[in-house]
Amino acid sequence: MRLAVSPQNTSTVVSRPLLKWAGGKTQLLGEILPKIPNKYGRFIEPFFGGGAVFFAVRPVNGIIADSNPELINMYRSVAADVDAVITQLHHYKNTEEVFYAVRALDVSRLSNIEAAARTIFLNRTCFNGLYRVNKSGQFNVPFGKYKKPKIIDEEALRSASEILKKTTIICGDYKTVLQENAKAGDFIFIDPPYLPVSEYADFKRYTKEQFYEEDHIELAEEVQRLHELGCYVVLTNSNHPLVHEHYQKFSIKVVQTKRYISCNPKRRTGEDVIVTVPPKQRFNLRLVPAPLPQQAIKYPSTRYMGSKNKLLSEIWAVTSQFEFETALDLFSGSGVVSYMFKSHGKAVVSNDYMAMSATFAKAMIENNQITLSQDEALSLLEPKNTIDHFVETKFQGLYFSDDDNRLIDILRFNIKAIKNPYKQAIAMSALIRACLKKRPRGIFTYVGHRYNDGRKDLLISFRNQFLEAVNVINAAVFDNGKKNRARNGDAMTLQNRESSLVYIDPPYYSPLSDNEYVRRYHFVEGLARDWKDIEIQEHTLTKKFKSYPTPFSSRKGATEAFDILFKRFQKNVLVVSYSSNSQPTLDEMVAIMAKHKNHVEVVPIDYKYSIGNQKNKIGNNKNSVQEYIFVGY
Template structure:
C-alpha cells in the first residue's frame, strides 16, 4: 500500500481508532487530554505508544510513534503498508479454543510480518481481558477469553488506521533515543510510561517484558525538563503517586478519577491518574521594533492614573500591528489611552471598564466622533445654577479641596447634569475629573489634606483654570476615524462576544505585597462620575470612601480563574495581555492558562518603571523597576 496524503485519502479518518484492547489505555482520559493539546504544533511524537488511543483521537499528520516492543511496532508498520494482507490473514482465524492455542503456540520470530501482525490482533481480541503476558522464555501465556462474539476484524477501523499510519514514522526503540533524535522546538509530545508504583501490570502496560523502575521515572522527568527547555509542549500521564508530584512539582499536575480494568477485585477497579501539562518554556521569540505613534495618538490628555499604559503604547502597538484586525476590544480601559491609540490606528474599538470614570473618558474621546464643548458652554458651566445640592461642599468639607473649590465642584456637577447631549456631558465630566486630579497632590484620594504638596504648577492654578484647560485638552482629542467605536461601563466578564478581532486585556494586577484597589485611590472622582449613585459611602472612614467593587482579580486564585474564563470567551480573537513580573499568576502560569485556548503563545518582556501604583511600596522584592510582560495568544 503506497503512502497517501491524509487530505487525499477516500477513507473516513474519524473511523480510525485503537486496533488493540489495551490495559492502561487512555480512551477514558481523552476528554481530559485532547482539550489540553495545542491547536497547532510542529509534529506529534508518542514514544510509549501502546494502544495509541490519543494518537488515533488526534489523528496527526506526519507524526512519530514508537515503542520498545518489536511485535507491537511490526503490527503498526504492517497495517500501514499492507492492511489488506492483515485483513486476509485475520479471516483465516476462528474464535475457538483450539485455534486460539494453536496460534498462541506459533513462534512469532518465524512468521512473516503480515502473519505476525494478524496474530497480535487475534490473540488480543480473543484472550482473557485483552492482556499480554509472557513467561520467562518470552512465550505468550494468557488463556483463552471464551468470548461468544469478539470483533476480530474491524475492517473500517483497520483501513482508516492504515491511512493514518502510512503518514506516520514508526520506530522501534527506547523512548529517550526517540526523543533526543527527533524532538524539536514546537513539537507536541505525549508520554504514557508504565505507571507507578512498579507492579506486574507494568508488563501489560507496554506489551513487553521490560520493566520501568522508579529510577527510570526520575530519568524520564529529567528528559521532560529538557523538552520543556527545548520549547516542546509535553503532556504526561501517570498514577497519582508521590514521586510523580515530586518530580513534576513546577508544572501543572491534575488528578483525575479513573477506572481500572485489570484488577481481579471489582472493588479495586478505581484509581486516580494524573495528567502533567508541561508547556514549552517561553522563548521571547517575538522581536518588536516600536515605531512612532500617529500624531493623533499623542493628543490624548495624559493622567497619573495607576497602571496607565501611556509609556507602553509603542510596544503594545508593535505587538498588535503584527496581526490583521478591524475591531479591537479594550476590556479594562482604565485611563482610556490604549483604546484611543487603537482608534488613532483606524480600528473600530469597544472600550470597557467597570469604573464609571474610565467609561466617561472613553465616551468623550473614543466613542465621540465630532461633538465638542464650546468655550461659551464651558464658561456657562462655571456659573451657579438656580438649584444646587451642596453635596460635595458638605460631605467632603476639609478633606481634599478648599470650601470654595468644593462649592465650584457642586456648581459644575449641577450644570453638567443639565446638559442634554451625552457627549457634551462626558467632555465636561472628564474635564472636571481631570481638574480634580491636577489639583490633588499625587492625584489620589487615599489621604486627606495636602501633605504631599511638591510645589507643582498644577497645584497653584485655580480650579476654574484647571477645568477650562481640561475642556480644551479633551476637545482637542475628539476626532472621527471613520469607524463605529463604543464606550461601555460594565463588568468585563459579561461583555458579549463580537466578531473575531483583537482583545487587549490590562486587568488590575494582583500581588500579595500590595493592593490593586482602584476605587480606594479614586473613590472621589469615581463618585463624581456616578454622582454617588449606587455606592455606599463608609461614613466611619476619614476619607469618606465607598466600598470597592467586587473583582476576581483581588486574589491569586480568582485572577487565574478570571483569566481562564476571559481567554476561553475570546478564544477566536487575538489576545494581547499586559501583566507585570511582580504580579500573580506567574509568567509560567499565565502561559499555561492562555495555552489552553490559543495554539501559539508568545511573551514579550519590556523593562518598565512604575511612578505610582501598586508596585511602588518596595516591600521585600516588590520594586518599581520591573518587567512588564505582554502575552500574545493567537
C-alpha cells in the same frame, strides 16, 4: 514563545483505538483531554500502545512511536493499505485451534500486511488484550475464549487509516524519538510502563524490554529537559511515591481507575496519577522595549493617575512572549493598555469599576468604526432643550467659570439624547477630556485654580477643547477585526476566559500614597454617571461623593483581593503591573501568585511618576520608583 494553532483534524469522524490495550487510557480521556493546550506545535506520543489519546485528539502531522516493531508495523500497514489488512483479517476465525496456529507463525516470514492482521487478530482474541512475550521474543498470551470478539472493526480501521496517513510513525526508543523530534511548543503525551504498585504492573509490558525504576528516573530527567525546552507534557503513571518525588514541582492529580486484568477482584480498582508539565517560559529580564504599532500612538494623551502610557513598550515586550488571542484588562483606567492590545490585533475585554473608564473603552476599544462628525459635535454645543443647570448651580465657583459650567450642562443634556451608544460614548469621552484639560493638574481634589501653571490647555476655550477632543477620539477609532468589549463592573465578577492573558493594574495600596481615584476624579465620574445612584457629600468643600468600596484601600484587603484574583484566573497567563512602594511587598506578591501558578517571574523597570503621589514628595514631581511586572504562568 511562538506557538502554532494546534493542528487538530477538523473531520467529524470519531476514531477509537484499534487494539484492546492493557493500561489503555480510554477511561481517563475525560481527565486527560482538558489538560491538552488549545494551541501547540506537534502532537508527539512516544509510548503509543493502543493510542487512545491520539485517536481522541486526531492531530494532523503528529508523531507516534513505540519500541514494539510488531505494533508499529500494524499502524504503518493500516495507514498504507487498510483494505488489504481487512481482507487478511477475514481469513481468521475465533477458534482456539486457529488462535494457536496464528500465534505460532514466524512473524519474520510474513508480509507486513499479514503481520499486521496477525497482531490485530491475536489482540482481539487473546486473554484481556495483553501483549507479552517470552525470552525468545515470541508472543505467549493464551487464548481468551471470548464468544463473539469483534475481530474486524471496519469503521475503526478506516477512520484510523485516515489519520495515520497524516502521521509520522516511528519504531524506536522514546528518548531518541523525543530528542530528535521534540521542539518548543510541542505537546507530548507520555504513558510509560507503570511503576509497580500491584500485580497489575506485572502485566503492563508493551515491549520486549522491561521498564525498571532506573528507567523512570531517566524518564523524569527527560521530562525536565522537555520542560526546559518549552514543551507541554502530560504524563500518566501509577500513584507511586517515586512519581510524586520525581514530579513534585509540577501539577499531580490522583484519579481512581479500574484494573480489568487482575485475577483478584479486590485489586480491580487502583489509582493513577496525571502529571501536567507546562513549558518553561523564558523571559529576557533585561527588556528591550518592543516597538509599538503606529495605531497605538493615536490613543489620546492623558494625565490619568497611574496611566501606563510610558510603560506600553515594556508591557508588550513581556506579554508578547505568550500566545494568546484575547486580553482581559481587569482595571483598564485610562484604557491605554487595552488600546495597545487592540492595536496588536488582540480581542480585548476592557473592564473598570469607574464609569468614566468604561466610557473611554466604549468609545475607543469596543467601538471599531463609528465616529462623531464635526457637524454632530457642533450641534451638541447648542442648547436644544430645557436643561437642569445642575453643574451650573451645584459646582458654581468650584472648578470652572459660570459660562463653562453652563456649557457642560448643555453638553450633558444633548449627549443623553444621542441614540447611537458609540457616538454617545465618544461625545461623553470628549466632554470628560475637555474637563480634565481645563483643570490644573487634571484633578478635582481642590477648588479654584491655585495650581495654574500657565499651560496652553488652560488658555483654550472649553468649546474648542471639546471639539479638539472629538477629533482626537475619532482619530483613535479603528477596526482590528476582533470583537472587543467594554465593561463597567467589579473585576472579581468578570467571566473567566481560560485562553486569555489577564492584565492586572489595580490601585496600588501604600500608607504613603493616595490611590483614591474617585476622590481625584469625582466630578468627571459624576458626569459619566450623570450623578445617578451616588450621594454627593454636601458638607465637603469639593462636593465629592463617597468613594466606591474597594479591597485595595488597605494592606489586608489588597492581599486578600490578589489571592482571590490569582485563584480565579489561575488557568490564565497573569501579568500584573505593580510599584515598589506598594503593599503587599515584592516577596509577598510572589508568594501569593506562587500559590496558584507554577512559575512566577518579576521584571523590574525603573520608572518615574509624572505627578508625585507620595505625601513627602507631593509638589516636587521626583517620585522615582521601580515598577514591577509580575508574570505568572
